[in-house]
Amino acid sequence: MSTDRPTSPDRQDTLEVHVRSLGVGRSLVVADGDVDLRTAPQLAGVLQPLLLTGGHRVLMDLSGVTFLDSTGLTCLITAYRTARRTGAHLALIAPSERVRHMLALTGTDQVLHSYPSLDTVPEEPELPDPGHTA
Template sequence: MHTASRLTDVLQPLLRISSHSALADLSGVTFLDSTGLTCLIAAYRTARHTGAGLVLIAPSERVRHMLALTGTDQVLHSYPAVDAVPDGLPDHF
């Protein structure tokens, strides 16, 4: 809740001006509440609107669990590390 606005401040401008993918490193995130989830969903929607992509990198087990519980993992794809992200990201990003 306390850091979601900072994430929004960084992600939204990147996704609004770029048709490239943004990689969000979540390796340091130990807890994801509804505020953080809303931030990620809003970023995903912006990315879809502009043709950009959003990929989550190294989410913790707790974060992955929250994404799975809400079904968000079905639209926000994650990878264990940057080098695990495929060269050609899927079209539905």
């Protein structure tokens, strides 16, 4: 399995990010498209303010992410570190096959909690393993 970007002559690097409130202190961030050098700052600009609120729970739907490069991966790791520092919680929802592959390849899947769907996320967040750092 390759993590190479799909090629198409009319393909453009795009990322759409939407935030939806799931109640007090819970947000769903939905990302669709490529998370790469050009678009990762857009995703970080949405995630970081949400994670700066201690105790806030951010669920990130990555089912529509078609490409994740090292910059995108760094964005996720930075979000994880911000959450740990502030007491917020970050979990990934339904990462696409490409994203799952990149997370597994780098070992990041051992640090970031991931759930197959929004319905499978427990009401109480799982506590991070203090022995794991990213």
